[in-house]
Every structure is written in C-alpha cells, then in structure tokens.
Amino acid sequence: MSMPADRRVTRAAxxxxxxxxxxxxxxxxxxxxxxxxxxxxxxxxxxLGFWDSEWTGIAPxxxxxVAFSSLAQDEIGHAxxxxxxxxxxxxxxADEIAFxxxxxxxxxxxxxxxxxxxxxxxxxxxxxxxxxxxxxLSALASSSFQPLAQLVAKLRREEVYHLMHMDIWLxxxxxxxxxxxxxxxxxxxxxxxxxxxxxxxxxGEPALLEAGILTAPMxxxxxxxLERSSAVLAGLGIRIAGATPGRGSGRDxxxxxxxxxxxWSEFTMVIRSEEEAVW
Amino acid sequence: xxxxxxxxxxxxxxxxAGRVGEGAQPDIWEVFRQEKDGDPMRHAGNVRAxxxxxxxxxxxxxxxxxQESVRLWVVPRTAIRDLSDPDLLQPxxxxxFKKPGGYVMxxxxxxxxxRVAGEGGE
Numbered sequence: 001m002s003m004p005a006d007r008r009v010t011r012a013a014x015x016x017x018x019x020x021x022x023x024x025x026x027x028x029x030x031x032x033x034x035x036x037x038x039x040x041x042x043x044x045x046x047x048l049g050f051w052d053s054e055w056t057g058i059a060p061x062x063x064x065x066v067a068f069s070s071l072a073q074d075e076i077g078h079a080x081x082x083x084x085x086x087x088x089x090x091x092x093x094a095d096e097i098a099f100x101x102x103x104x105x106x107x108x109x110x111x112x113x114x115x116x117x118x119x120x121x122x123x124x125x126x127x128x129x130x131x132x133x134x135x136x137l138s139a140l141a142s143s144s145f146q147p148l149a150q151l152v153a154k155l156r157r158e159e160v161y162h163l164m165h166m167d168i169w170l171x172x173x174x175x176x177x178x179x180x181x182x183x184x185x186x187x188x189x190x191x192x193x194x195x196x197x198x199x200x201x202x203x204g205e206p207a208l209l210e211a212g213i214l215t216a217p218m219x220x221x222x223x224x225x226l227e228r229s230s231a232v233l234a235g236l237g238i239r240i241a242g243a244t245p246g247r248g249s250g251r252d253x254x255x256x257x258x259x260x261x262x263x264w265s266e267f268t269m270v271i272r273s274e275e276e277a278v279w
Numbered sequence: 280x281x282x283x284x285x286x287x288x289x290x291x292x293x294x295x296a297g298r299v300g301e302g303a304q305p306d307i308w309e310v311f312r313q314e315k316d317g318d319p320m321r322h323a324g325n326v327r328a329x330x331x332x333x334x335x336x337x338x339x340x341x342x343x344x345x346q347e348s349v350r351l352w353v354v355p356r357t358a359i360r361d362l363s364d365p366d367l368l369q370p371x372x373x374x375x376f377k378k379p380g381g382y383v384m385x386x387x388x389x390x391x392x393x394r395v396a397g398e399g400g401e
Contacts, residue, residue, distance in 0.1 A: 063337040
C-alpha cells in the first residue's frame with residue numbers, strides 16, 4: 001500500500017510536534033537501535049489506546065466514559081508522534097507503520113496482549129502501564145538524542161494527568177468494598193506476571209546505552225518500576241500471593257495472541273477495506 | 280448528565296426542585312470556565328462525580344480536553360445559594376420608573392461631544 005505524497009504534506013502540516021533532525025548524524029547501528037526503541041514505545045501506546053477505547057460508550061458512568069476515552073485518545077496521539085519520528089528516521093510513512101503490518105509484527109509488550117476484560121482489569125492494566133511508562137520516559141528525558149528528549153518532555157506533561165487519574169481509580173477500587181477489591185486483586189494477580197514486560201530487553205539496547213540515548217538499562221528501569229508500584233500496592237494492603245513478575249522476553253511471540261489478533265482486525269478494518277484510499 | 284427526577288432522596292436535602300443549594304444532589308458539581316486570560320469566568324455546565332478530585336478531572340475532560348479553557352472553577356452545587364423568588368426578582372407593581380428609558384440622553388451626549396471636540400480644537 002503506498003501513500004500519496006499530498007497526504008504526507010497534510011500530515012506534516014498538522015504535526016509540528018516532531019522536530020526535524022539529521023538522520024545522517026546517527027551511526028547506522030545506533031539508527032537501527034533507536035528505530036527499535038521508537039517502534040516498541042509507539043506500539044505500546046497504540047495498542048493500549050485501542051484497548052481502552054473499547055470502553056467508549058460502556059464505561060461505568062458518563063463522565064468516566066468521556067475521561068477514559070480521552071485518555072485512550074491521548075495514547076493514540078503519543079503513538080502518532082512516535083511513529084512519525086520513526087518514519088523520519090527510516091524514511092517510511094507513519095500510517096503505513098501503524099496500520100500496514102500483519103498482527104504478528106507488532107512489538108507491544110505482553111502486558112497489552114490481554115483483552116479489555118472488566119473495568120477493574122482495565123484500570124489495573126492502565127495503572128501498571130502508565131507507571132511503567134513514567135519510569136521509561138524519565139530515563140529518556142535526558143536522552144542524548146535531543147529530538148527524542150524534547151518529545152518526551154511533552155509526553156510527560158500529559159502523562160502526569162494519566163497517572164493522577166489512574167491512581168484515583170486504583171484507590172477507589174481498593175477501598176470500594178468487597179466486590180471492587182476482589183476484582184482488582186484478581187486483575188492484578190493475572191497481570192502481574194506481565195507487569196515488567198514494558199522493560200523487555202531490546203536487541204539494540206547496548207548501542208542505545210553507549211550512545212546515551214537510553215540513560216539506564218531496561219532491567220534497572222524494571223527494578224525501579226517494581227519497587228515503586230509494589231510500595232503503592234502494599235500501602236493499599238494488596239499483596240498478590242503466588243504471582244511474580246516475569247523477567248523473560250516480553251515483546252517476542254511466536255504468533256499474535258488471540259485477543260490482539262481480534263483488536264488488530266478491528267483497528268485495521270477501515271484501512272483494509274480500501275487499501276488505496278486517500279483520507 | 281444529572282437528572283434530578285431519577286435521583287434517590289437524600290437525607291436532609293428535601294427540596295423537590297433539587298437544583299441548587301441545600302436541595303442539590305451532593306454529587307453534582309457546577310463548572311465555570313475562562314476561555315482566555317482576562318476573560319470573565321462563565322458557567323460551562325456540570326458534571327457528576329463522587330468527590331472533588333474526580334469532579335476536577337471530569338471538568339477538565341468535559342470542558343477543556345480540546346484546549347478551550349485556560350482556567351476552570353469546580354463548585355459543589357450544594358454551595359450555591361438559590362434565589363428565584365418572584366416577589367424578590369419579579370415584583371408585581373410597575374417599576375418602569377426605575378429604568379433609564381424615560382430620559383433622552385442623545386441630545387445631551389451630542390452636546391457633550393461637541394464641547395469636548397471644541398476644547399480639543401483650541
């Protein structure tokens with residue numbers, strides 16, 4: 001599927017968030033590693049955005065419906081700028097990267113392979129993800145790759161609100177009586193093995209660390225995330241017995257999970273219906 | 280959006296109108312927004328939320344998620360004093376003598392403008 005040139009012009013006009021940069025200033029191995037980092041981050045945001053948008057129209061109350069949908073849109077927006085930066089790096093097209101791959105080529109972490117499930121599950125997952133994302137972004141805020149550092153500074157300003165909102169919901173469910181708490185604990189128990197998968201080691205990680213693009217190894221970020229989120233959960237008296245966060249590869253899979261295969265068919269439905277269409 | 284008719288009665292808040300003040304449902308919050316710096320705060324609408332924190336988030340989502348406000352005020356509806364008594368606001372007797380319509384200002388204004396213009400020209 002090829003994108004007409006005039007469409008790219010339109011996109012550039014509405015997307016000033018990605019600063020222009022000189023691709024040739026980066027050594028090829030670093031360029032490749034940076035591409036992997038951007039793709040994994042963008043896929044995470046993209047997939048979470050689509051999962052959470054599944055609540056539009058059916059969230060527990062009207063106001064939360066608007067709020068949660070808005071959060072989901074924010075993540076799609078974050079995915080957009082990350083895909084655009086990647087497209088600039090590789091000379092590709094952001095829409096093509098976002099929508100043009102088969103389901104088994106997405107690199108989102110396994111935490112995002114689960115379906116929407118119930119409200120407590122979506123809250124628990126987003127809380128875990130947003131906190132992981134905050135740790136990841138903090139390690140990129142002082143990245144040696146200036147265009148990324150600048151972009152991350154903007155993303156973090158939006159993520160502050162996401163963290164606040166999900167923290168409120170985590171606490172409400174934890175203190176909301178027997179059923180909400182039981183559902184929350186069940187969700188956390190199911191998600192905990194995948195809680196650290198946003199920090200799965202990258203092939204290009206050594207190159208990123210050496211170039212100062214990533215300022216700390218993923219394993220260290222995982223420790224930071226685990227320490228912080230465990231402290232919050234312990235403060236709420238939540239102890240998940242028997243579930244330990246896995247440390248294995250969290251982004252590689254033999255084939256797409258059934259849940260993600262379904263989500264992929266949803267979010268590519270329109271583009272697959274008329275592949276040469278101009279939007 | 281809130282609907283007074285569907286809400287269960289709340290102890291101590293028995294006003295059937297249920298719109299504002301003591302009669303208000305405790306989970307309704309009125310939202311005021313400022314469109315740009317220097318503008319007055321204008322009523323935007325309302326949200327339903329169980330506490331002030333969520334009310335603030337919902338106000339943000341409903342009245343500023345497209346960057347249409349620079350400031351929001353979120354006020355519990357119970358804090359609003361309602362005044363709608365017709366005896367106070369719409370008294371039955373003729374009050375036209377309190378309106379300025381009986382005075383023709385045009386000629387006086389014109390004269391004043393001429394005078395000022397004349398002073399400026401000297």
